[in-house]
Amino acid sequence: MTMQKNQSNPVTIYDVAKEAGVSDATVSRVFNNKAGVKEATRTRVLNAAQKLGYVVNLQARSLAGGKLNVMGVLIPGLGNGYIVEIIRGIDQELARVDYELMIYTTHRKGNNEASYLQYVANGLTEGILLVVPLLSSEFLRALENINYPYTLIDAVDTSGRSFSVSATNWDGAYKATEYLIKLGHRRIGFITGIMELSSAKDRYDGYITALKDYHIPIDLSLIVKGDFQQDSGYMAGQKLLALPYPPTAIFASNDVMALGAMDAIRAANLRIPQDISVVGFDDIPQAVTTYPKLTTIHQPLEEMGRIGVKLLLEQIEHPENAPKNITLATHLVIRDSCQPPPPKHDAYP
């Protein structure tokens, strides 16, 4: 029934026009839902198209100035649940507005993200969502020159030239720390993220500020570096546990590291949360599949994806609009990985 010859669909608008006895322009009008086509003609065209198995060639349409309805998303990789959550949100919103999604992973081109950006503006998409946590200055510069609609997801360009969505990292970290303090913890270990990222920095600051606000002295030995990967969480956990006065709670800058820390804790034969509490950040799906279920700061990842799409759409439709940043709230999700510290630890040396 579909009369295709070879790869892709060789049935063109002309074939349909001939079949329906109209001009190609009319067929185009029908498929673009333009006004001014008689109802009878419209159905005749539709029938002809149906019969021949016509499918619009999006390339040609786009070349000729029509809409493509494809957005791109640039991500470092499918590495962790965090990014997948964002993409899920993007996908949801894209479905609503009937766009397709093109995925570009930067790891392909090594660290050459900046030049990849240029490449990405090659005509296959109408705009691009950037989920690249680490905004190098080179990348930022490339962004300036690109003159192509884009929005940053979970990153902000302090120059104010970019559309972006992000979350209240500082606030979330503050709340997490405060929660532990209110449970009675005084020695709270902290595993940092990659401190070049503003999100990591903000979380660190939130932790510090909460400590200060509650007059808890800051002990640098309780702060250990991580890189957002599970392994670093494990190693940081080990380091923390090896301390002369180990913490009674650990706050990791993201869930994946929290998972690593939990492994380290169990490897040391300690119980969670009886012996030591842990809280994460992100609330990735895995946070509920661990045991005990992880108490963490929820980031509205899906929503960030959805809003990213909306912002990009806004730019495509109103290029004149001024850039804006939307900041989404984070909140504490209490599950099973925290409780007050065991009494013996209460004494602070």
Place this chain on the structure above:
Amino acid sequence: MTMQKNQSNPVTIYDVAKEAGVSDATVSRVFNNKAGVKEATRTRVLNAAQKLGYVVNLQARSLAGGKLNVMGVLIPGLGNGYIVEIIRGIDQELARVDYELMIYTTHRKGNNEASYLQYVANGLTEGILLVVPLLSSEFLRALENINYPYTLIDAVDTSGRSFSVSATNWDGAYKATEYLIKLGHRRIGFITGIMELSSAKDRYDGYITALKDYHIPIDLSLIVKGDFQQDSGYMAGQKLLALPYPPTAIFASNDVMALGAMDAIRAANLRIPQDISVVGFDDIPQAVTTYPKLTTIHQPLEEMGRIGVKLLLEQIEHPENAPKNITLATHLVIRDSCQPPPPKHDAYP
């Protein structure tokens, strides 16, 4: 420096040609690495392009008969880790051959996968990878008519008309069951997948056959229906535990359900694996972040993705090649969720 005007890159091949003082055809030749361009001319063109910030418009290239280097992948959604793993493999291989990836999620169009298939062949991709576990007959029919390169991942078209990659589901299930039997288990609960899927069916058959081979009577009350989702695993687990003679081990048709079952077991205040063992199927990343770490059947998900890409490429390059199915081996990964059954359970009523 890049002299772009508006959305997308308005610098064309003509601009570059003018700048370099050559014809547009020559510029095209340079960018397509065609032979017969003097070295001096080539560098002149490259410099001009560099200066103007020229980026090829892939749409136009493709329309004009050039290569696009984009593959599509049709998936039900980003739902579970299983699909993400496959995509990761696809992405890896695509990077090697320098293709881009377009993602189509079917949930967008409701259950109308078959017609979506038609749409997907719209010129934006050169071929499509199908990760649609549930091959409806309607879908299969659509496949016949599509005349567009595609390959099935983790599904086989028994008609032999399609290229496909899959894994040894039967074999994996057999091995999992056998492992439990050898540990001493006699009452082994089984949580099925969606039995319309051949993979679910094969796993079921593997379980049954292993039991028979070891002369263990089949108890239908130990077999409970699941749908590959976590919730169904939880409920199935509850059901199994509520039995007068509950199983000493549970084998779930996939990891996600195994996770659900583990929750149910803990909710019943039983320990894993001391009181009850559990094994899953798939080996998704989460299998190692649960506690205890899940013993499971490893499916080479990433490799399936990679091979899917290779098969698709083969079709694109050699349309005359006959369809083939590649079956990958699964294997048991022993972690911490199994041990011999507690003695008290040894007595079989």
Place this chain on the structure above:
DNA sequence: TATTTCTATGTAAGGGCTTACATTTTAAGG
């Protein structure tokens, strides 16, 4: 140097579509 043979480059025709503008048809008004 004249002739032949390559090699390097240019010319022009699409590829499938959209859209401004031209033309025809239809409906409305007189």
Place this chain on the structure above:
DNA sequence: CCTTAAAATGTAAGCCCTTACATAGAAATA
């Protein structure tokens, strides 16, 4: 029924490339 305006349809140019074919220039042969 004729005129006029509005609605429907057609014509043709152009989007940015690739590529067969034509042409000019360089190298090789006689």
